[in-house]
Amino acid sequence: MSIGHTLLGLLESGPRHGYDLKRAFDEKFGHDRPLHYGQVYSTMSRLLKNGLVEVDGVEAGGGPERKRYAITEAGITDVEAWLKQPEKPEPYLQSTLYTKVVLALLTGRSAGDLLDTQRAEHLRLMRILTDRKRRGDLSDQLICDHALFHLEADLRWLELTAARLDQLATEVRA
Amino acid sequence: MTPAGSLLLAKDLRKSYGSTPALDGAEFSIHPGEVVAVMGPSGSGKSTLLHCLAGIVTPDSGSILYNGRELSSMKDAERSALRRSEFGFVFQFGQLVPELTCTENVALPLRLTGVRRKEAERTALSWMERLEVEDLGNKRPGEVSGGQGQRVAVARSLVTSPRVVFADEPTGALDSLNGERVMQLLTEAARSTNAAVVLVTHEARVAAYSDREVVVRDGKSRDMMLEHSV
Amino acid sequence: MTRRLRELALGAKFAFTGGREGWIRTLLTALGVGLGVALLFAAASIPHVNQASSARGDARVPAASGGKKAFERTDSSVLFDMVGTEYRGESIGGLMLRPEGKHPAVPPGLGALPGPGEMAASPALRDLLDSPKGELLRQRLPYKVTASIGDAGLLDPTELFFYAGSSTLTEASGAARTNAFGGEVEKLPLNPVLVALTVVACVVLLLPVIIFIATAVRFGGERRDKRLAALRLVGADTGMTRWIAAGEALAGSALGLLVGTALFLFGRELVGGVRFWSFAAFPADFTPAPALAALVLLAVPLAAVVVTLFTMRSVAVEPLGVVRATKPRRRRVWWRLLLPAAGVAVLALSPRAGVDQGVTDPNLVAIGAILTLTGIATLLPWLVEAAVARLRGGPVAWQLAVRRLQLGGGTASRAVAGITVAVAGAISLQMMTTGIHADFVRTTDQDPSRAQVDVTANFPSGERAQRMIHDFRATKGVQAVIGTVETYATRPGAYTGDQIRPTTSLTVGDCATLAELARVGSCRDGDTFVVHPADDKRLSAWVDQAARPGEAVNLDTTSDYDSSAEPLLWTLPRSARQVLSRPDPMGEHRYGIFATPGAVDVTKLPSAETKAMIKVDRAVPDAAEYVRNTAAVIDPAMHVRTIDNVERDKQYASVQSGLRTGAIATMLLIALSLLVSQIEQLRERRRLLSVLVAFGTRRSSLALSVLWQTAVPVVLGVVLAVAGGTALGVALLDMVGKEVTDWWLFLPLAGTGTVTVLVVTLLSLPPLWRLMRPDGLRTE
Incomplete structure (x- = not known):
């Protein structure tokens, strides 16, 4: 999962302070693993360096957590590109996909399209595996089947998420 | 490939059952020899799309061109004739006539087109061989397993050498192994005869036997092939 | 056992709580069974219908005097004569009554005897007389209808019956005396052929009803099986599903019994006034015999259970659906052939019966x-x-x-x-x-092209014969009439049981009449003839056995078998000529002893009848009714018989x-x-x-x-x-x-x-x- 893209995406709805960003991230994606503040600081400085964010203002008292960041045009383009790019189908993809879906919803982009693109990508790989299985021997078949079942599980998750997008949107925007 | 080369091309299909819309602007295309999966959650309108494409159901609006002819302007008898001679069907369950033997079931579509019994059963037997169920010839559907029955059904769908095979959840009632085998035999047989296959399924592993997929959601479907060509 | 009962009860519950499908199924079964049950109840009522109607028949016959002793004339005695007639194929019963005192006996269904010139008619007869169809009958029964006969005095609601009052009836004109109503109608043993016919008719009508009930119990079975499959899924075993199914059928058939009872009660009111061929009855007569009704009430639900259990044997209800045995057991043919073969054998081996003699055992039939x-x-x-x-x-x-x-x-x-x-x-x-x-x-050897009416008065009268010839000739539709007085003539002497007493007939008529029947040649009053049938030597010889000129014949044949009676001997004059018969106007040959009224005093002949044989024109509609009307004017008690x-x-x-x-x-x-x-x-x-x-x-x-x-x-x-x-x-x-x-x-x-x-x-x-x-x- 890309923390940088996630924080950028969170900034898209408006400038935020560093501690605000951390709290928003923890609330929406952190769950049982809250983000360490040092990670926010290093990520933001990288983004600042790449011109994807800019400092919008500093509160009295100084310190990096008091800086207010805003996303730049380049930053928005970067988020856009990241969301559009399907993830390489691989196991345990959910957290990234989930983040992407939530961000898409938060930033008013089409989460459905995102899921469709991802599904197509999954299916493309499944076709390749199915084809390989058809030509291969039993061990090939078994290995391919393993991968196929995992991919299928992901796909089911995609389907399920797609079916619950409306529900998720209201929750996320709440 | 362009829509112009499509064997079957549907645009902006709408169909309601009572006040419930089943299709609400669906599109679809398929080329000869192509296997296209129609995917989507249950109740999304997949089966209705298949029924419209096969001329079983007339859509409320929209156009379906088969081989350049508009399906919805055909008479019921013409569409029936088309289904007899150029389409094949596989369903999830309950499709074999329980009283007829397996061979007679496979031969049935041929006999409906007027082929004599002996000849129809000979052709049926050769298809049953291809689907590895030739041993079941004299048994009745009640006496064979689900996987075997489904293979008999696949043999039946192919026996008239159709241009399009419509398969609605053909593996829905089967376990993985049997389901895969049926899909493998179906797609291979279809490819060898250059038949197109419209495959309605909600299972990704089944859809993986297709060349591409069309997703139906809330009665709407988008066919990438049509979008790219625009 | 209690387990089975519990399952039956569960099934019965499903019959009513199975949603719309379940209800429809139960109702269909109930209606089907109800139809069948109503028919069975109707069939079970037939004994009571017959019994009730014959009891009413017995209650209205004039009481007969025991033995030879006649009733005395008393304050309650009544003179009566049977004056029933027939109208367009329907028979109409009737009694002419003349009270002899102030407190005459009154038949059931009447409040008082009708006065002279009046009559009490059954409602059906009243309707007939009031309708245009009854016009000719009104002429025959010119009495004023003053009362209706109540149900108690009628065999069935469609019966045509009347009591007419008279002030002229005498014993001399053929009337008899009674002092009460109620006795016993002589019951003829039922014609065995008719018995066989009735029994077969009952079987033929009731067997399909039973089969229909068995089918109705199975209505909606396919749907029910699905429900049973769901029960199997939650743990019912095969035996339980069978009994639950039986419980459902039981509930349906029990409801069917209710429906059937309702249909029966409603139906008998409807059927009350309708006549089916020769069968009709009052609604109250339709009371099922208690034993038969109980049998129906028990057998129908029992049959429902048994039929269901039996059919469920070939159906395997599996938790995920219903499997009908794919290979049903081969049906065996031998016992199926045995049944009809046994049936035909029973019929073939049971005792023979004819229309006139012998008895057929209805049970065997x-x-x-x-x-x-x-x-x-x-x-x-x-x-x-x-x-x-x-x-x-x-x-x-x-x-x-x-x-x-x-x-x-x-x-x-x-x-x-x-x-x-x-x-x-x-x-x-x-x-x-x-x-x-x-x-x-x-056997009757009738020429169907000939329409003939015989009119008979039960007493001999030359005048009556003359009047009949005259009046009937004047009647519309009549082509020819012969009027004679006839009786039997036997050869006197002792005859043992296996000897046949020579018997022939004595026909008395005037010369003109006799000339129409035989080639009598010249004839004067006082002449007698022995008439031989033309072209039948054997029969002629038989006539000669009894009719011997110069010898006596016995004209009161009672004495032939009743030794207490005196024979009435009459000597056939030696002058009697032997002549041949000729076809009469009806085309028949008559033979035996022919005599002119001057030769025999017909008033002395005890068992002689006055007869008119009338040929009517078939082209005239209701010709027979005109003849009957004429006969009624001459004497309402005359018997008119059509051979048509x-x-x-x-x-x-x-x-x-x-x-x-x-x-x-x-x-x-x-x-x-x-x-x-x-x-x-x-x-x-x-x-x-x-x-x-x-x-x-x-x-x-x-x-x-x-x-x-x-x-x-x-x-x-x-x-x-x-x-x-x-x-x-x-x-x-x-x-x-x-x-x-x-x-x-x-x-x-x-x-x-x-x-x-x-x-x-x-x-x-x-x-x-x-x-x-x-x-x-x-x-x-």
Whole structure:
């Protein structure tokens, strides 16, 4: 999962302070693993360096957590590109996909399209595996089947998420 | 490939059952020899799309061109004739006539087109061989397993050498192994005869036997092939 | 045991709580069973109907004096004469009454005796007299209707009966005296042929009803099986499902008993005033015999349970659906053949009976008919299976139907079994009635082209004979009249039991009349003749045995067998001439002793009758009624008898059409159950039908397959019915000593069977079209 893209995406709805960003991230994606503040600081400085964010203002008292960041045009383009790019189908993809879906919803982009693109990508790989299985021997078949079942599980998750997008949107925007 | 080369091309299909819309602007295309999966959650309108494409159901609006002819302007008898001679069907369950033997079931579509019994059963037997169920010839559907029955059904769908095979959840009632085998035999047989296959399924592993997929959601479907060509 | 009861109760509960489907199923069963039960109740009422009506008959006969002692004239005595008549084929009963005192006996149903010139009529007779149809009858019964006869005085609500008052009736004019009403009508032993006919009719009508009840219990079975599958899923075992199903059937049939009782009570009010051929009864007479009613009330629910348990044997209800045994057990033929064979054997071996003599044991007839007909019903499923098993190929529709029958022919043939029994029974009944009819025509040797009326007065009177000749000649439609006084003449002397006493007849008429009957040549009053039948030597010799000129003949034949009576000897004058007979105006030959009134004093002849033989013109409608009217003017107590084959044919035809109507009604009933199971089967197969339509199967193919599926069992059933019915008919006719006269009586009935198939198919087409819509493809 890309923390940088996630924080950028969170900034898209408006400038935020560093501690605000951390709290928003923890609330929406952190769950049982809250983000360490040092990670926010290093990520933001990288983004600042790449011109994807800019400092919008500093509160009295100084310190990096008091800086207010805003996303730049380049930053928005970067988020856009990241969301559009399907993830390489691989196991345990959910957290990234989930983040992407939530961000898409938060930033008013089409989460459905995102899921469709991802599904197509999954299916493309499944076709390749199915084809390989058809030509291969039993061990090939078994290995391919393993991968196929995992991919299928992901796909089911995609389907399920797609079916619950409306529900998720209201929750996320709440 | 362009829509112009499509064997079957549907645009902006709408169909309601009572006040419930089943299709609400669906599109679809398929080329000869192509296997296209129609995917989507249950109740999304997949089966209705298949029924419209096969001329079983007339859509409320929209156009379906088969081989350049508009399906919805055909008479019921013409569409029936088309289904007899150029389409094949596989369903999830309950499709074999329980009283007829397996061979007679496979031969049935041929006999409906007027082929004599002996000849129809000979052709049926050769298809049953291809689907590895030739041993079941004299048994009745009640006496064979689900996987075997489904293979008999696949043999039946192919026996008239159709241009399009419509398969609605053909593996829905089967376990993985049997389901895969049926899909493998179906797609291979279809490819060898250059038949197109419209495959309605909600299972990704089944859809993986297709060349591409069309997703139906809330009665709407988008066919990438049509979008790219625009 | 309690477990079984609990399961039955559970099933009964399902019958009423199974949602709309469950309700419809229960109602269908209840209606079907109810129809059958109502019919059974009606049949069970027949003994009471007969008993009640004959009790009323007994209560209204004038009491007869015991032995030879006549009733004394008292304050309550009444003179009466039977003045019943016949009107257009309907018989009208009537008594002419003359009270002899202030407190005369009054027959039941009357408040008081009608005064002279008045009459009390039954409501049906009143209606007839008031209607335009009764115009001629009004002339014959010119009395003023002053009262209606109450129900207590009538055999049935449609009876035509009257009591007329008189002030002129005397014993001399033929009246008798009584002092009370109520006695016993002499019951003739029932004609054995009629008994056999009635018994077979009951069996024929009731067996299909029972079969129909058995089918009705199974209505909606396919749906129920699905529900049972759901029960299997939650842990019911096979035995439990059977008993639960039986419980459902039990509930349906119990409701059916209620429906049947209601239908029966309602129906008997409707049937009250209607006459079916010669049968009618008051609603209150329709009271089932308690034992029979109890039998129906017990047997119907029991049969429902047994039938269900039995049929459920071949159905395996699995948790995930219903599996019908794919390979049903081969039906065995031997015991099925045994039944009808035993039936025919019972009939063939039971004692013979003729129309006039001998007795037929009704129990044997019933057992034989029941065995034969149930045998036919049980033979059918085997026949259908055996016939269908060899069929292959053919067009698609045919193949579908045949294969369907090969796997599940039982359902269809069970329903058809009802049709088969009805048709077979009707065929045998028709053969029987036809055979008896033909026999009647042959023995009476009547020329059907001749319409003749005989009028008889039970006392000898030359004047009466003259008046009859005169009056009848003047009657509309009469072509010829002969009036004579006739009695028997026997040869006196002692004859032992095995000797036949020479007997001939004495015919007294004036010369003109006698000249019409024989070639008498010259004739003067006082002449006598011995008339020989022309061209019959043997009969002429027999006449000469009794009629010996110069010797005596006995004219009071009572003395021939009653030794206490004195013979009345009359010497045939030596001058009696022997002449030959000639065809009379009716075309018949008369012979024996002919005498002119001057030779015999007819008033002295004790058992002589005054007779007029009248030839009427068939072209004149109601000619016989005009004759009766004239006769009534001369003397209301005269007997008028028509010998008219047209009338007879009409009656016969009405029996025939009655049988046909009954058979057709039964077939309709069965067609109904056939239709219900057909539609049910189609519904069960809706998905398959949709799949077949998806393939592009033509509607006509599916419709044809439905047709064949019904037609094959029905055609086989009708063939079996024709064979079995004809065999039964031959056996029954043989039993009553008759021969088969018409082998083709089954044609209209077989035709009805065919029509039934077509109707059932036609009616099942709309649901078929509806089920063929692609909706069935939508996944459930």
